[in-house]
Amino acid sequence: xNFELSKKQQLFRQMIRDFAEKEVKPIAAEVDEKEIFPLENxxxxxxxxxxxxxxxxxxxxxxxxxxxxxxxxxELSRVCGTTGVIVSAHTSLxxxxxxxxxxxxxxxRFLPKLCKGEWIGAFGLTEPNAGTDASAQQTTAIEDGDxxxxxxxxxxxxxxxxxxVYIILAMTDKSAGVKGITAFIxxxxxxGFSIGKKELKxxxxxxxxxxxxxxxxxxxxxxxxxxxxxxxxxxxxxLDGGRIGIAAQALGxxxxxxxxxxxxxxxxxxxxxxISQFQNTQFQMxxxxxxTEAARLLVRSAAFKxxxxxxxxxxAAMAKLFASETAMEVTTKAVQFHGGYGYTREYPVERMxxxxxxxxxxxxxxxxxxxxxxxxxxx
Amino acid sequence: xxxxxxxxxxxxxxxIKINPVTGTLIRDGVPSIINxxxxxxxxxxxxxxxxxxxxxxxxxxGPPQADAVLREAMAxxxxxxxxxxxxxxxxxxxxxxxxALAAALSKMEWxxxxxxxxxxxxDTAQVGPQIAEHLDIPQVxxxxxxxxNESIFTVKKKTEEGYQVLEAEAPLLVTVLxxxxxxxxxxxxxxxxxxxxxxxxxxxxxxxxEESKMGLKGSPTKVHKAFSKGVKSAGEQFEVEEExxxxxxxxxxxxxxxI
Numbered sequence: 001x002n003f004e005l006s007k008k009q010q011l012f013r014q015m016i017r018d019f020a021e022k023e024v025k026p027i028a029a030e031v032d033e034k035e036i037f038p039l040e041n042x043x044x045x046x047x048x049x050x051x052x053x054x055x056x057x058x059x060x061x062x063x064x065x066x067x068x069x070x071x072x073x074x075e076l077s078r079v080c081g082t083t084g085v086i087v088s089a090h091t092s093l094x095x096x097x098x099x100x101x102x103x104x105x106x107x108x109r110f111l112p113k114l115c116k117g118e119w120i121g122a123f124g125l126t127e128p129n130a131g132t133d134a135s136a137q138q139t140t141a142i143e144d145g146d147x148x149x150x151x152x153x154x155x156x157x158x159x160x161x162x163x164x165v166y167i168i169l170a171m172t173d174k175s176a177g178v179k180g181i182t183a184f185i186x187x188x189x190x191x192g193f194s195i196g197k198k199e200l201k202x203x204x205x206x207x208x209x210x211x212x213x214x215x216x217x218x219x220x221x222x223x224x225x226x227x228x229x230x231x232x233x234x235x236x237x238x239l240d241g242g243r244i245g246i247a248a249q250a251l252g253x254x255x256x257x258x259x260x261x262x263x264x265x266x267x268x269x270x271x272x273x274x275i276s277q278f279q280n281t282q283f284q285m286x287x288x289x290x291x292t293e294a295a296r297l298l299v300r301s302a303a304f305k306x307x308x309x310x311x312x313x314x315x316a317a318m319a320k321l322f323a324s325e326t327a328m329e330v331t332t333k334a335v336q337f338h339g340g341y342g343y344t345r346e347y348p349v350e351r352m353x354x355x356x357x358x359x360x361x362x363x364x365x366x367x368x369x370x371x372x373x374x375x376x377x378x379x
Numbered sequence: 380x381x382x383x384x385x386x387x388x389x390x391x392x393x394x395i396k397i398n399p400v401t402g403t404l405i406r407d408g409v410p411s412i413i414n415x416x417x418x419x420x421x422x423x424x425x426x427x428x429x430x431x432x433x434x435x436x437x438x439x440x441g442p443p444q445a446d447a448v449l450r451e452a453m454a455x456x457x458x459x460x461x462x463x464x465x466x467x468x469x470x471x472x473x474x475x476x477x478x479a480l481a482a483a484l485s486k487m488e489w490x491x492x493x494x495x496x497x498x499x500x501x502d503t504a505q506v507g508p509q510i511a512e513h514l515d516i517p518q519v520x521x522x523x524x525x526x527x528n529e530s531i532f533t534v535k536k537k538t539e540e541g542y543q544v545l546e547a548e549a550p551l552l553v554t555v556l557x558x559x560x561x562x563x564x565x566x567x568x569x570x571x572x573x574x575x576x577x578x579x580x581x582x583x584x585x586x587x588x589e590e591s592k593m594g595l596k597g598s599p600t601k602v603h604k605a606f607s608k609g610v611k612s613a614g615e616q617f618e619v620e621e622e623x624x625x626x627x628x629x630x631x632x633x634x635x636x637x638i
Contacts, residue, residue, distance in 0.1 A: 049567030062567035
């Protein structure tokens with residue numbers, strides 16, 4: 001048992017924190033305010049190998065691991081939740097399933113460009129009538145010669161519009177229930193595929209969240225990911241990995257809010273002394289840092305298990321559940337500590353509070369995480 | 380082209396706090412970094428490598444933990460690294476340090492040696508020029524820019540009045556300013572590879588240096604007194620046009636009864 005990061009992981013944390021502080025933090029408020037997708041920073045991250053961290057060099061990745069990946073999302077989210085989720089959705093929901101379930105030809109075709117950031121990735125499972133009940137898919141894929149014809153729509157798709165590669169789940173056999181769901185790799189220019197309405201959101205406002213529309217969209221059979229009917233299993237396993245990313249995002253937001261609050265409470269003076277000297281501040285802050293550190297251990301433990309090749313589904317669910325609810329609590333209290341200033345956009349904590357909320361919802365709500373955890377307990 | 384970059388691990392002085400009672404530096408928990416001028420020098424070497432092709436070696440003298448800055452340098456793109464570490468190096472002032480580095484360098488091949496102008500923990504700016512003197516090679520200090528063309532280095536040297544542009548042939552030593560370059564970030568792949576690379580570790584015997592010139596024994600510097608500078612207030616900054624600036628300065632000077 002060893003709770004220390006390896007030298008490699010420590011060096012990586014130094015690098016990503018340096019990058020986040022110098023490149024991401026200075027524009028985070030503007031990214032939020034003006035809903036700017038930070039494309040320039042995505043390009044910079046791609047050059048440094050941040051857009052495919054756990055992928056081996058044979059497929060164009062830098063050959064890092066999932067702990068490093070979780071550190072990347074944590075450190076980016078510590079200063080900008082938007083940037084954290086762009087990397088997380090790209091890596092966990094598009095790069096990872098192609099690496100884990102794709103055939104050699106698909107891996108060689110898609111992974112190098114995704115890892116080098118020439119292409120951004122996205123994932124489409126959620127539909128207007130298939131949210132937590134993801135099995136209720138209405139998008140269909142009908143076999144037609146050497147292709148499948150997709151019809152239907154997906155909603156709330158992160159990175160939509162900027163992404164070139166989309167992992168799309170669709171029903172190939174309605175009578176077979178979840179075993180009738182198949183996964184496809186759909187490229188941006190595929191005829192019949194278009195981007196619909198862009199959502200206006202409470203938080204992570206710089207990330208692009210849109211509807212995807214498929215109208216007789218012809219996807220060649222070589223873009224079928226995994227087996228026909230194996231899509232639901234791919235989607236669930238992909239979301240297991242995704243939850244490590246979102247847990248890391250939530251963790252980063254919580255730590256960012258704590259760091260800001262430590263700084264503020266030291267500077268802010270009331271009743272003749274800095275408010276950090278009040279026991280109420282110290283006790284509450286101690287509780288929040290303890291919860292954040294517990295979240296960090298859950299995130300690292302889930303990432304470690306993924307790297308070790310053992311089952312980590314419940315671990316990722318626990319990490320996401322605990323980290324996201326901690327992020328919400330920490331950021332809400334961070335605003336409270338900042339008082340009236342915290343409610344204004346002069347300080348970053350209100351943004352962090354808005355960004356934290358989504359981590360309890362996407363890639364499986366907190367309720368879904370509890371279902372996953374309980375299902376393992378009562379197996 | 381073969382380039383050797385001398386780097387130093389230093390405490391991040393921007394993170395150092397002063398014990399208000401004793402007036403001494405609180406070094407606990409202060410992160411160690413590559414000295415900023417040296418990191419800029421490494422960036423200059425890596426830029427030359429990209430433009431003209433070069434083999435870049437980084438070298439440092441320090442305790443075994445200085446391995447960390449060598450790994451960082453390799454993760455940025457240096458090809459290999461040498462760590463001079465030996466209890467006999469301990470307590471070295473600038474002269475003993477430059478003797479040790481020059482001894483190690485004299486056993487290597489190079490066209491260009493790059494050092495930072497000075498280290499943020501000592502601020503002497505002596506080690507680079509001393510190395511050049513020991514090795515008896517030309518040197519250009521306070522370098523803002525360096526380029527290479529047909530075996531000639533063109534070097535822009537900062538002076539109090541402006542710049543001098545100088546040309547020099549290899550072998551050459553330059554000391555680089557931190558303002559010369561914005562050092563690149565380590566890459567993920569660079570980090571993954573740097574961790575597995577071997578760092579060559581050398582002691583006094585390996586570099587065949589004269590022991591009497593090493594460490595405390597070889598250090599004529601005597602510290603007369605150590606004290607911390609008085610804390611200055613942050614001051615006021617104005618971002619205004621020149622004409623307006625003159626007015627502000629005059630009114631501030633009048634406010635303080637200086638004029």
